Amino acid sequence: MRKRATAKQVAEAAGVSKWTVIRAFTPGASITEESKRKVLEIAAALNYTPNLLARSLATNSTRQVAVFVDDFANPQKLPFLETLTEQLQAAGLVAMLININNHFDHVNALLHADQRQVDAIILFGTAFRDETLTDLQLGHGMPPMFVLARDSQIDGVPAVVCDAELALRDIVRHLYERGYRRPGFMSGAAALSTALRRRQHYLEFWAQHSIQNISLLSADRYSADAGAASVRAYLASTPAKERVDVLMCENDILALGAMDEIRGNFGLKIPEDIAIVGFDNYELGGSYGYGLTTYEQPREEMVRAVVSMIKGAVEPETVTLPGRLVVRSST
Amino acid sequence: MRKRATAKQVAEAAGVSKWTVIRAFTPGASITEESKRKVLEIAAALNYTPNLLARSLATNSTRQVAVFVDDFANPQKLPFLETLTEQLQAAGLVAMLININNHFDHVNALLHADQRQVDAIILFGTAFRDETLTDLQLGHGMPPMFVLARDSQIDGVPAVVCDAELALRDIVRHLYERGYRRPGFMSGAAALSTALRRRQHYLEFWAQHSIQNISLLSADRYSADAGAASVRAYLASTPAKERVDVLMCENDILALGAMDEIRGNFGLKIPEDIAIVGFDNYELGGSYGYGLTTYEQPREEMVRAVVSMIKGAVEPETVTLPGRLVVRSST
DNA sequence: TTGTAAGCGTTATCAA
DNA sequence: TTGATAACGCTTACAA
Numbered sequence: 001m002r003k004r005a006t007a008k009q010v011a012e013a014a015g016v017s018k019w020t021v022i023r024a025f026t027p028g029a030s031i032t033e034e035s036k037r038k039v040l041e042i043a044a045a046l047n048y049t050p051n052l053l054a055r056s057l058a059t060n061s062t063r064q065v066a067v068f069v070d071d072f073a074n075p076q077k078l079p080f081l082e083t084l085t086e087q088l089q090a091a092g093l094v095a096m097l098i099n100i101n102n103h104f105d106h107v108n109a110l111l112h113a114d115q116r117q118v119d120a121i122i123l124f125g126t127a128f129r130d131e132t133l134t135d136l137q138l139g140h141g142m143p144p145m146f147v148l149a150r151d152s153q154i155d156g157v158p159a160v161v162c163d164a165e166l167a168l169r170d171i172v173r174h175l176y177e178r179g180y181r182r183p184g185f186m187s188g189a190a191a192l193s194t195a196l197r198r199r200q201h202y203l204e205f206w207a208q209h210s211i212q213n214i215s216l217l218s219a220d221r222y223s224a225d226a227g228a229a230s231v232r233a234y235l236a237s238t239p240a241k242e243r244v245d246v247l248m249c250e251n252d253i254l255a256l257g258a259m260d261e262i263r264g265n266f267g268l269k270i271p272e273d274i275a276i277v278g279f280d281n282y283e284l285g286g287s288y289g290y291g292l293t294t295y296e297q298p299r300e301e302m303v304r305a306v307v308s309m310i311k312g313a314v315e316p317e318t319v320t321l322p323g324r325l326v327v328r329s330s331t
Numbered sequence: 332m333r334k335r336a337t338a339k340q341v342a343e344a345a346g347v348s349k350w351t352v353i354r355a356f357t358p359g360a361s362i363t364e365e366s367k368r369k370v371l372e373i374a375a376a377l378n379y380t381p382n383l384l385a386r387s388l389a390t391n392s393t394r395q396v397a398v399f400v401d402d403f404a405n406p407q408k409l410p411f412l413e414t415l416t417e418q419l420q421a422a423g424l425v426a427m428l429i430n431i432n433n434h435f436d437h438v439n440a441l442l443h444a445d446q447r448q449v450d451a452i453i454l455f456g457t458a459f460r461d462e463t464l465t466d467l468q469l470g471h472g473m474p475p476m477f478v479l480a481r482d483s484q485i486d487g488v489p490a491v492v493c494d495a496e497l498a499l500r501d502i503v504r505h506l507y508e509r510g511y512r513r514p515g516f517m518s519g520a521a522a523l524s525t526a527l528r529r530r531q532h533y534l535e536f537w538a539q540h541s542i543q544n545i546s547l548l549s550a551d552r553y554s555a556d557a558g559a560a561s562v563r564a565y566l567a568s569t570p571a572k573e574r575v576d577v578l579m580c581e582n583d584i585l586a587l588g589a590m591d592e593i594r595g596n597f598g599l600k601i602p603e604d605i606a607i608v609g610f611d612n613y614e615l616g617g618s619y620g621y622g623l624t625t626y627e628q629p630r631e632e633m634v635r636a637v638v639s640m641i642k643g644a645v646e647p648e649t650v651t652l653p654g655r656l657v658v659r660s661s662t
Numbered sequence: 663t664t665g666t667a668a669g670c671g672t673t674a675t676c677a678a
Numbered sequence: 679t680t681g682a683t684a685a686c687g688c689t690t691a692c693a694a
Contacts, residue, residue, distance in 0.1 A: 004472050004671095006670090006671060006672090007671070007672075008671080016680080016681090017680070017681050017682080018671090018672090018681095019673095019680070019681065019682080020679090020680065020681080022672075022673075023679090023680085026673095030679055030680090031679070031680085032679065032680095035679085035680085047472060049442065049445065049446050050446060050671085050672075051446065051448065051670090051671050051672065052443075052446045052447045052448070052672095053384065053387055053388050053393060053447065053448045053670095053671080053672085054388055054670070054671035054672035054673085054686090055671080055672055055673070056384055056672090056686095057384050057385055057388050057670090057671080057672070057673090057686050057687070057688090058671080058672045058673040058674080058685080058686050059672085059673065059674095059686090060686075062384060064427075067428070072409050072410060072412065072413035073409075073614075075406040075409060077409060078403050078404075078406060078408060078409050079403060081403065081412075081428065082403035082430060082432065085428055085429070085430035086430050086432070086434055086435075089429070089430055089435065090434075094427055094428075094429065094443075094447070095427070095428045095429075096395070096425055096426070096427055096428075097398070097412065097416055097425075097426045097427075097428040098416070098420070098425065098426075099413060099416035099417050099420060101413065101417070103417055103421075104417075104420065111380065112383075112425075114380065115380050115381060115382065115383045116383045116384065116425070117382065117383070117384045141335050141378060223614065223618075224614065224615050224618035224619075224620075225617075225618050225619070228618060228619050228620070253615075256615065256618075256620075257618055257619070257620070259620070260618055260619050260620020260621070261619060261620070263620075264619060264620050265619065283404075283554065283555065284555050284584075284587065284615065286556075287554075287555035287556050287559060287587075287588055287591060288555075288556070288559050288588070288591050288592060288595060288596065289555070289559070289587075289588070289590070289591020289592070289594075289595050290591070337686090337687060337688090338687070338688070339687080347664080347665090348664070348665050348666085349665095349687090349688090350664075350665065350666085350689090351663090351664065351665080353688075353689075354663090354664085357689095361663060361664090362663070362664085363663065363664095366663085366664085381687090381688080382686090382687055382688065383688095384686095384687080384688090385670090385686070385687035385688040385689090386687080386688055386689075387670095387688090388670050388671070388672085388686090388687080388688070388689095389669080389670055389687080389688045389689040389690080390670085390688085390689065390690095391670075663694105664693100664694080665692105665693085665694070666691105666692085666693075666694085667690105667691090667692085667693095668689105668690090668691090668692105669688105669689085669690085669691105670687105670688085670689085670690105671686105672685100672686085673684105673685085673686085674683105674684085674685085674686105675682100675683085675684085675685105676681105676682085676683085676684105677680100677681085677682075677683095678679105678680080678681075678682090
C-alpha cells in the first residue's frame with residue numbers, strides 16, 4: 001500500500017489550512033503569490049499531487065469516457081483509437097477501453113461503466129444489440145451515449161458516421177466514368193446497418209445508370225482470407241465472359257484478399273480484367289503492391305464531432321460527415 | 332447532472348441502515364436472506380447500484396490499469412489490446428488507454444495516471460525514454476509499472492517479452508536447413524532495444540554457421556511503403572549475382588512491403604530468387620497472396636504474465652517467453 | 663445480524 | 679485572502 005501526501009499534510013507542513021493548499025493547485029483561485037509559492041514548494045518536497053479520484057467524487061465528474069469495442073479484427077480501429085485518445089486527452093478526458101467481444105456480457109459492461117461514473121460512453125463501431133440499449137436507457141441516469149462509425153437506431157443516442165450515400169455516389173460515379181458496366185459487390189459477414197447501407201446505396205446508384213444486374217458475393221468474416229475465398233468461389237464458378245468488370249468490397253481487408261486471389265491464383269490483371277474498390281483507406285492498400293482505390297472516412301472530423309458533443313460544446317445529434325474518394329491503380 | 336440513488340436512500344426506503352444495504356451488495360457479508368431480498372428489491376426499484384468511484388476512494392484501489400501506447404501504426408497492437416483488455420476485465424480490472432505519441436508529454440502522462448490512482452501502469456511497446464522513468468521512480472509512491480512486449484532497462488521495472496534469442500535461433504536454423512547462405516536483415520526505424528536485439532541475435536546465429544557477411548538494409552519507418560523503398564534501393568544498387576538469397580525483416584509490415592516490391596516491381600520470385608521472413612505473424616501475412624514465414628509472439632501467455640503480476644498472484648520480475656516459428660511458402 | 667462512528671481526499675459554500 | 683463546515687458515497691472497525 002503506497003502512501004501519498006494529502007492536502008492536509010501539506011497544509012500542516014506549510015502552516016496553512018488545507019483549503020489554501022487546494023487553492024494553490026486551482027488555476028485562478030484567489031490566493032497570494034506568497035502563499036502559493038510556499039505551498040507549491042512544500043508540496044513538491046512532500047511529493048504531493050491532487051488526488052483526481054477524490055476530486056471526481058466531490059465534483060461528480062470523472063472526466064473518463066468509456067469506449068466500447070467488440071471487433072478487434074479490423075485494423076481500421078487502430079488509427080481511430082489513436083485519434084480518439086488524442087482528442088479526448090487534449091480535452092482533458094481519458095478513455096476507458098472496454099472490450100465487449102463474445103466473452104463479455106454487453107449489459108454488464110454498460111452497467112459497469114455506469115458504476116464507474118464515466119462522463120460518457122462511446123459505442124465505437126460495435127454490433128451492440130439495440131434492445132439492450134433501449135432497456136437500459138429507460139432506467140434513466142445512464143451516462144450520455146454516442147455511437148461512433150456506425151449507425152444508431154436507438155432513440156436519443158446520436159451517431160457520428162461517414163456519409164454512406166455520398167460515398168457510394170462518388171464511388172459509382174467514378175466507376176461509371178471509367179467505363180465499368182458489370183459491377184459486383186462483396187459483403188462482409190455482419191448484418192450491421194452500416195454494412196447493409198453501403199450495399200444498398202451501391203445498388204441504388206448503379207440503378208440510376210440503368211444497371212440492375214449486380215453480382216453479389218459474400219465473405220463469412222472480415223479478413224483477407226475470407227475475401228480471397230469469396231472471390232475464388234465466384235471466379236471458379238463463373239465463366240470469364242460473364243464475370244464482373246469491377247468488384248467493390250465492403251472494406252479494404254476483404255479487397256486486399258480478393259486482389260491477392262485474383263492476381264496470384266487466377267493470373268488475372270487488375271484493373272484490366274477486374275477492377276477493385278475497397279472502403280476505409282487502410283494503409284497497406286495504398287502500398288505499391290496494391291494501389292487499391294478506396295474511400296476514406298473523415299476520421300479526424302468524426303472524432304472531433306463526438307468529442308465536441310461529450311464536452312457539451314455542441315448539442316448531441318446525429319452527424320453525417322463526407323469522406324474522400326481515393327483513386328489509385330486498381331480501378 | 333444526472334441523479335442516482337445512494338445506499339442511504341435505499342436504506343431509508345427499505346427501513347434499514349445504509350450498512351445493511353451495503354451488505355446486501357457485498358458477496359458473503361453477514362446478512363439475513365430476508366433483509367437481503369428486501370434491500371435488493373428496493374434497490375432495483377430505485378435503480379441503485381454501488382458507486383465504484385466512492386468505493387475506490389475508500390479502499391484505495393481503483394482496479395484501473397493505465398495502458399500507455401505510443402505507436403499506433405503497428406497493426407500488431409490491436410490483437411494485443413484485445414487480449415489485454417480481455418484478461419484485465421476477466422480479473423475485474425479495466426484498462427485506461429493512454430496515448431503518449433508525439434503530441435503528449437510522457438512525464439505528464441505518468442503523473443496523470445498516478446493522480447488517477449491507477450493500480451498499475453503498463454508500458455505497452457512504447458519508446459519510453461528511460462531517464463524519464465528513473466527520475467519519477469525515485470519520487471516513490473508511483474503505481475507499479477510493467478513493460479509489455481519490449482525490453483525494460485529500468486531498475487525495478489519488470490518486462491514481459493518474447494524470447495528474442497530463442498526466436499532468432501529457430502529462424503536462422505530454419506533458414507540454414509533450407510539451404511540459404513547469403514542472408515540479409517532489414518531494420519526498422521527505431522533504435523528500440525527490442526529491435527536491436529533481433530538483429531544482434533540474427534547476426535550471432537549466422538556467425539555460428541561461419542557466415543559473417545550479412546547485408547544490412549534499413550527502412551525509415553515501420554510501414555509497407557518503407558519496407559518497399561528499402562528493398563527497392565537495395566535491389567537497384569545490387570547486381571543479381573551479389574544479392575542476398577534470404578531477407579529477414581524486422582516485422583511483418585516491412586516484410587509485406589518488401590514482398591510486393593520484389594515480386595511486383597522487380598519480377599523476382601519468392602522464395603526462389605529471394606526468400607523472406609518477417610516477425611509478428613500479422614494476419615495478412617498468412618493470407619494466400621503472401622504466405623509469409625514469420626515468428627509469432629506468445630501473446631496470450633505474455634498478457635497472462637503481466638496480469639498475474641498486477642493481480643499480485645506472481646512476484647513481479649522480468650519474464651521471457653518462447654514464441655513459435657510459423658513456416659509458410661516465403662522461405 | 664445490525665447499527666454507529668470515523669475516515670478516504672477532495673470541493674462548494676459561507677463566514678471571518 | 680483565508681479558514682471552517684458540510685458534503686460526496688462508500689468501507690473498515692467496532693459496538694450493540
